[in-house]
Amino acid sequence: MRIGTLSERTGIPRRMLRYYEETGMLIPGRCANGYRNYDEQSVDRALQIRGLLDAGMPTRVIKQVLPCLKQPGIIHVLNAAPETLDLLERERDSMSERIETLTGSRDAISRYIDTVRRARVPEAEAA
Structure with missing residues (x-):
């Protein structure tokens, strides 16, 4: 093709x-x-x-x-070199760190959104 x-x-x-x-x-x-x-x-x-x-x-x-x-x-692994395994472990660990950072950021944004929405409810009820 x-x-x-x-x-x-x-x-x-x-x-x-x-x-x-x-x-x-x-x-x-x-x-x-x-x-x-x-x-x-x-x-x-x-x-x-x-x-x-x-x-x-x-x-x-x-x-x-x-x-x-x-x-x-x-995944087919035939005689994987130790260097390749080390490299993959470092990549996995780096991904895990990024996931933790993203999760923390997502949770902080969610808390912010919840706080803003809760603050708006009394304004809407007062109107």
Whole structure:
């Protein structure tokens, strides 16, 4: 399939798909005319990459774990290098810290909203 079709099927902009290719995370075939030719597995691969990026994982880490991701939701690890495991542990810990920070921020905003709404109720009743 051409890049436009892959973009439509995944919801990922063409420019981003080209970036995935530039970084070596997504490798299309090439037609005789030089056009990119993506196979059916490219749909899942592009979605995996997008999901990992959305989770906050940097591309340098994604490139290392992609070979372990043969199908969505299934991880195949063959002789994982200790460096890769250390890197993934650091990424996991970093994600956990970001989650805690976001949770704290969300909770603070919720408390603020609740306080403002409670303060408005007496104003509305007085009117």
